[in-house]
Amino acid sequence: MERWQGRVALVTGASAGIGAGICRTLVKHGMVVVGCARSAHRIEALAQEDDVKSAPGKLHAIKCDLTKESEIQHMFEEIREKFGRIDVCINNAGFSYSCPLLTGEMSQWREMLEVNILALCMCTREAVKLMQENDIDDGQIIQISSIGGHRLVPASMAAFNFYCGTKFMVQTLTEGLRRELRSLKSHIRVTAVGPGMVKTEFAKRAFGEEAARKFSEDYPPINTALQPEDIANAVTYVLSTPPHVDVNDIIIRPVEGEF
Ligand SMILES: NC(=O)c1ccc[n+]([C@@H]2O[C@H](COP(=O)([O-])OP(=O)(O)OC[C@H]3O[C@@H](n4cnc5c(N)ncnc54)[C@H](OP(=O)(O)O)[C@@H]3O)[C@@H](O)[C@H]2O)c1
Numbered sequence: 001m002e003r004w005q006g007r008v009a010l011v012t013g014a015s016a017g018i019g020a021g022i023c024r025t026l027v028k029h030g031m032v033v034v035g036c037a038r039s040a041h042r043i044e045a046l047a048q049e050d051d052v053k054s055a056p057g058k059l060h061a062i063k064c065d066l067t068k069e070s071e072i073q074h075m076f077e078e079i080r081e082k083f084g085r086i087d088v089c090i091n092n093a094g095f096s097y098s099c100p101l102l103t104g105e106m107s108q109w110r111e112m113l114e115v116n117i118l119a120l121c122m123c124t125r126e127a128v129k130l131m132q133e134n135d136i137d138d139g140q141i142i143q144i145s146s147i148g149g150h151r152l153v154p155a156s157m158a159a160f161n162f163y164c165g166t167k168f169m170v171q172t173l174t175e176g177l178r179r180e181l182r183s184l185k186s187h188i189r190v191t192a193v194g195p196g197m198v199k200t201e202f203a204k205r206a207f208g209e210e211a212a213r214k215f216s217e218d219y220p221p222i223n224t225a226l227q228p229e230d231i232a233n234a235v236t237y238v239l240s241t242p243p244h245v246d247v248n249d250i251i252i253r254p255v256e257g258e259f
């Protein structure tokens with residue numbers, strides 16, 4: 001990880017779960033991390049935690065609602081002004097409503113597309129632009145996908161069918177981006193990381209607090225789920241490979257559980 005010390009990483013969805021775990025890890029490896037989310041105060045609080053504060057890197061918070069193009073634009077202007085560069089872009093923000101295909105609402109599907117797909121595309125485009133402006137040819141894009149981007153959830157979890165559709169699209173976009181970069185003779189690398197179940201706020205956001213608790217009871221593997229640091233370790237692995245190695249796709253699942 002030596003070559004990333006002092007270099008700048010953007011992590012979207014940094015206020016909770018996997019994103020917060022990735023920020024914590026990258027700061028420990030000496031990176032300058034820009035974390036964004038709507039609740040920027042939670043990222044500021046994370047930056048004040050002892051292990052983060054005493055780490056060799058630094059965590060900066062930017063408030064950004066990824067459903068809003070203008071806010072993403074402003075975020076990149078702020079990054080350009082304060083840091084002048086991006087070396088690593090980790091598109092982690094993503095979520096699901098509980099919205100089966102037969103009963104889901106347009107507003108829910110639209111918001112999921114905005115965060116899981118459109119914001120990921122715009123942040124990627126802007127990050128690559130900033131890398132190119134700075135002649136950074138060893139940059140890294142990481143898309144946090146899902147096991148749901150490789151196979152559909154069991155029939156009993158129809159709430160997540162549309163979500164899986166967005167994650168299948170993330171897989172396609174990852175390979176498409178890799179091909180576009182290679183056609184430019186760029187060495188910027190692109191990786192999709194697809195977790196199985198991770199203990200985060202994901203279920204709470206999908207179902208609400210009470211129903212999420214019931215979901216956890218009805219679906220025992222949540223007790224043996226992955227932790228955010230397990231995904232952060234995969235990010236560290238991707239970054240720590242030498243520049244000629246292009247890790248395309250990683251799936252990480254808990255040992256227990258069928259999905
Ligand atoms: N947990 C799992 O089992 C699991 C499995 C496979 C893949 N994943 C993927 O992992 C990624 C992280 O999920 P997680 O489990 O860590 O979920 P989480 O704990 O619910 O965190 C979601 C993050 O996304 C941010 N976010 C949501 N909507 C946003 C918006 N409009 N603008 C800006 N930020 C927004 C949230 O911040 P604010 O609310 O503060 O804006 C939060 O920081 C997602 O892409 C998810 O699909 C999770």
